[in-house]
Amino acid sequence: xxxxxxxxxxxxxxxxxxxxxxxxxxxxxxxxxxxxxxxxxxxxxxxxxxxxxxxxxxxxxxxxxxxxxxxxxxxxxxxxxxxxxxxxxxxxxxxxxxxxxxxx
Numbered sequence: 001x002x003x004x005x006x007x008x009x010x011x012x013x014x015x016x017x018x019x020x021x022x023x024x025x026x027x028x029x030x031x032x033x034x035x036x037x038x039x040x041x042x043x044x045x046x047x048x049x050x051x052x053x054x055x056x057x058x059x060x061x062x063x064x065x066x067x068x069x070x071x072x073x074x075x076x077x078x079x080x081x082x083x084x085x086x087x088x089x090x091x092x093x094x095x096x097x098x099x100x101x102x103x104x
């Protein structure tokens with residue numbers, strides 16, 4: 001057993017390093033849906049969001065590398081959950097640029 005239950009409804013992970021050769025089934029957590037973005041053309045990076053099956057969620061396409069976004073409906077609230085990976089060598093302005101890209 002993974003020891004993870006509905007108490008943890010959403011989990012975001014960066015620096016996943018999954019790569020296109022790793023299938024969703026290999027990183028599956030029981031009772032969770034995975035939304036992921038893998039780094040293309042290099043090693044490292046990537047991010048994912050696990051959402052518990054009891055939550056209504058939709059992956060939102062974003063044009064930000066190594067990042068993923070999910071919309072989750074909770075009662076009368078719509079949440080946008082985003083994981084953004086900033087490489088260590090990237091300046092902080094890189095984060096600002098990524099956040100600005102989310103708004104477009």
